[in-house]
Amino acid sequence: MPELPEVETTRLGLQSHLEGRRIRSAKVRQPHLRWPVEPDLVRHIRGARIHRLTRRAKYLLVYTDTGCAIWHLGMSGSLRMVEAGTEPEKHDHIDWGLDSGWLLRYRDPRRFGALLWTSGDPLTHKLLRNLGPEPLSGKFNEDYLFSVSRKRRQPVKTLIMDGHIVVGVGNIYASESLFLAGIRPDREAGSISKARYGRLVEAIKQVLQRAITRGGTTLRDFIGGDGKPGYFAQELNVYGRAGAPCPTCTRPLSDRVLGQRNTFFCTRCQR
Template sequence: MPELPEVETTRRGLAPHLEGRVVRSAQVRQRSLRWPVEADFERHIAGARILRLQRRAKYLLVHTDRGCAIWHLGMSGSLRLVEAGTEVRKHDHIDWVLDSGLHLRYHDPRRFGALLWTGADPEAHDLLAHLGSEPLSEDFNGDTLFAASRGRRQPVKTLIMDGRIVVGVGNIYASESLFLAGIRPDRPAGGISRVRYQRLADAIKQVLASAIEQGGTTLRDFVGGDGQPGYFAQRLNVYGRTGEPCRQCGRPVRDQVLGQRNTFFCRHCQR
């Protein structure tokens, strides 16, 4: 599934080509996504000028002078800019025709993504209203995690993957951040000190920033806004490396299931 770095990579790739442009028309070929694309979406977006692109958690918000389109890439969705006349492939479900002549094209084989429209403040939308801190913001730090963890017995990995506390820390980046911070993923959240949570918050910021810089993790179904896959997967320390030597100590990387997700860690380097 595209995670925060992949969505941010998409935003950065598309923003220079979309901001300030007018959407002349839209073509919705398939409305049956995770939530149906509303019947009059084309009417809302036709003639709208795109003001800015914003990412909130894993959502891409396209602010226009008429309202806001909310995209979610789901498990296999991607947004790309293509030339007019580019052949429509299977699973190319939506096109926005821009005044530049380019088309913004949404491709989603599994159809778990979504395109929604709101004329109100998107931050108040049901999907966004209860989201937690942005991990790369100044508001997110060790105090955020320490306060949220008090009295909790759940594993720390499931705590940092809770979008009501901090958004966008998916399975890959949770494992990598905990490794960098030297914290075992199954350690009870309520038993971790404020100092160690600050180390973890710093690690989350570092891992996500590095992933964004590298263009997002290479996943089978994800393609960035510029049509190129990311390369962060080449730098993973523990995720998906069960049995391989730890890059720090050389001992084998372990795995276990936490919160129904595969989790990877080094028993020696993480305590």
């Protein structure tokens, strides 16, 4: 599913197309997504001007002069710009017609995504208000991660994938970050020193920023907002490479299931 780097890549690809534009029309072909699209959504956004496009965790926030639309791409959703008049395909569920003559089109074959609306502060919405800090922000640092890990017996990988602890560190990026930091994913979170958490914080920031720069990780369905696929998958060190040689020591990489997610690591380089 699209993770933080893919969502951020989508935001960067769409930003110049949306900000400052007015929504001239809207069409909802399929309202039954993960949560039903609000029946009055078209009325709320028709004629509204888009002021900002931001991101919180894996949610895209479209601020307008009438309220804020909250998009979630789910398992297979994508947002892209298409020329007005482009015929929709089977899984193209929502269009916003802009005064530029282009359409913002939402496609979602599995319909696990969502489009929500709020007239208030979206950061206080029930889906966003209890989320942890952004991993690329200054609030996510070694002092914070060390503090929240104390007395926790869960594996460190499940800790950093908990959105209440830190947002956006999905399965791929957790495995890659732990490898870069030299920490076994099944280590008990409360047993890891502050210095090692400092290395893990830096690794998470480095891996996510590199993924954003490369356009995200294309494994199944993801397409960036500009229609171009991401390329970070070509640079994965451990994820999906069980049995392949470790890029550092050449020992075959191992895998196991943690928190119902496949996890990949090196038994020699990670401890």
